[in-house]
Amino acid sequence: MAELRRIAITWAALIALMLASLGSAYLKLGPWNLVGGLAIAAVKAALVAWWYMRLRDAGPLIRLVAGVGLGTWLILVVLSGVDYGTRAVTPAAVQRPQQLLPVQAASQPR
């Protein structure tokens, strides 16, 4: 049964990628730990969406809906990043000074 083989191969690939992700976390890669982890997760997600969720066999309408979900999220990530990436941490009026000490200590330039 071709379908059975496809499901089994996808499963084996997902488990292998999970182990690769686990192993990469124990290597000293600096920021590439995060990038690598997310890249492997993205490949796993694509495998699940393509083979298990059958985007491969889906019509244009369903592919469009799936793409809109992902695309809208990416736009919101970028727009949020414009704010969070450029502003300094500004305390809210309700926050007391001693509450802010650990945050300020962490955001001092090193």
Add this chain to the structure above:
Amino acid sequence: MTAAAAAAHITEPSDEPDIGKLGMWVFLASEVLFFGGLFVAYLYGRTHWPQGFAAASRHTDVVLGTANTAILLTSSAVVALAVACAQEEHQRRRTSRLLALTAALGLAFIAIKGVEWHAEWRDGLVPGPAFALAVPGAQQFFALYFVMTGLHAVHMIVGVATLGILARGRPRASRVEVAALYWHFVDLVWIFLYPLLYLVERHG
């Protein structure tokens, strides 16, 4: 493409089962944004307090987290098998059994998660006045950890209940496929949670 082939292609997505599938995909697209906001919050915290996030992540249980990832990936494969079996009338009993097995794997996942939460609560890793770690950002990490894994677990419970109900009756192919889509999505969310929560600078 010939005119006949084009016509066949256009009429295909309007079949009755595809309406349910389309509805589920629209719902899942909104779920992407629901979980997506939390992922943005995580990225903000991780980029601003990298040491705190790394220190906190090392206090998560990587063995149980990895076991749960394997369980969830396997459950996705099992439910994909159920979808394949549901296409054939004589495979009905097998479809039911595969759905029940998927739900059982889901329950195992939730049970393991419960063990983890209990240990974290005992070790003072729940954000609050008695939080155990002094590194700035560690508390933010665990606040996100509990909200994200908690919301994910709520989705798991809904999925287990849905698959359990389907397994008890005579599962219709279209319903099995729609329920499986939801289950795969819950798996997708966990695929991203796994490296972000359990695998931050394990080498440190």
